[in-house]
Amino acid sequence: MDFSLSEEQRLLVATIRGFIDDELRPLETEIEETGQLADEAADRIRARSQALGLYAVNIPAEYGGGGLSVLDWMIAEEQFGRTSDILIRRAFGNVYEILLAGTAAQIEEYLLPAVRGERTFSVAFTEPEAGSDAAAISTSAVRKGDGWVLNGAKHFISDGLYSDFFIVTAVTDPAAGARGISTFILDKGLPGFTIGRDQPMMGLRGTSHVEMRFEEVVLDDGRLLGEEGQGLKLALATLGRVRLAQVAARAVGKASMILDSCLGYARDRRQFGSAIGEFQLVQQMLADSAMEINACRLALWHTASRIDAGDEARGAISMLKVQASEMLGRVVDRAVQIYGGAGYCRDLPIERYYRDARISRIYDGTSEIHRMVMARQMMKGDVGLFDIYEQAG
Ligand SMILES: Cc1cc2nc3c(=O)[nH]c(=O)nc-3n(C[C@H](O)[C@H](O)[C@H](O)COP(=O)(O)OP(=O)(O)OC[C@H]3O[C@@H](n4cnc5c(N)ncnc54)[C@H](O)[C@@H]3O)c2cc1C
Incomplete structure (x- = not known):
């Protein structure tokens, strides 16, 4: 059980972070104001991401994708969570693995062009x-x-x-x-x-x-x-990993970024002659967010490792979908509180993070539905879900 990042994983994180900070986040305000990302900018960021080897990282290398393990894919998705939905789609692709179930002709006509960024x-x-x-x-x-x-x-x-x-x-x-x-x-x-x-x-x-x-x-x-007749089964079999990536991992990354921003604000903002981060009630909000993010990240890595080891981890994916999306909701709510009026004001992106976060508990299966899936898996004896020592026999 080694929780340290390898050299390759560090490089992956640094490359994505640098690209997002330098080339994607500067586009966010304009998208918020105009409601769209210009086609020219979309083409530019896709080309740049492809040059960095960051497009369609989840698709096996034999189809031209990044061929990352599920763990490395989640580490990448955590970083993707630092920017907005549309920029993730255009920069990193949104190539659902469901197309891997296609015939040779479908792979040629649909999957390969999607991996090359020619079709969406x-x-x-x-x-x-x-x-x-x-x-x-x-x-x-x-x-x-x-x-x-x-x-x-x-x-x-x-x-x-x-x-x-x-x-x-x-x-x-x-x-x-x-x-x-x-x-x-x-x-x-x-x-x-x-x-x-x-x-x-x-x-x-x-x-x-x-x-x-x-x-x-x-x-x-x-x-x-x-x-024929296997459509829902196919969707269930392939979309679980997508939920882990697009909802849970991105929520962990987004929450981490928001907490960093809160820490900076808590250091700089002064009231009553002190930095607000000196006040214990503010400290509690920071500490609670840090605890929750940490727990989610470890659960994410554990679940990803289980999938890499061949486990379907259905119950654990549902658990992460709920845990991470609800964690993000609480972290961003605390962020609005820590920023005070500035958190509610559109001059800063905190209010946008708050609005954007809300959907995580609804799409890709609501929290209620995933709680039911989790409980059903537990009743079936999916022990890996709650007692990893059971796996040791
Ligand atoms: C921004 C956005 C993007 C989306 N993108 C896509 C997309 O790309 N493709 C796509 O196919 N869909 C997409 N969706 C749809 C999304 O997956 C659904 O909205 C979601 O699955 C919930 O379905 P619903 O909205 O019909 O709510 P409903 O199913 O009507 O649920 C309403 C409420 O009832 C609760 N509920 C329902 N059944 C039960 C139950 N058995 N037990 C307890 N509570 C229950 C729900 O949890 C929820 O709280 C998107 C939705 C949004 C808002």
């Missing part, structure tokens, strides 16, 4: 009437000849305006429940496929979240991703 895609599962209950979707794909006809609607689909294809869930066998759902790859621009409104959100400025409609969209058989 999103996952579209949620519907107005089916959010947490992902098996209750009504989008349907009906067999017709040697293809499919898709009808239905999705909403809240992140990055939908920029993406040029989507992984979409649809019911292919209404009698089979959760086993009657399949995933398809849909190219933007197909007849009958409409991208609707960009739904306004509390935070995450710069990232679009769209409604979409499918009206008699004709798909050839080559658009079915994975096996």
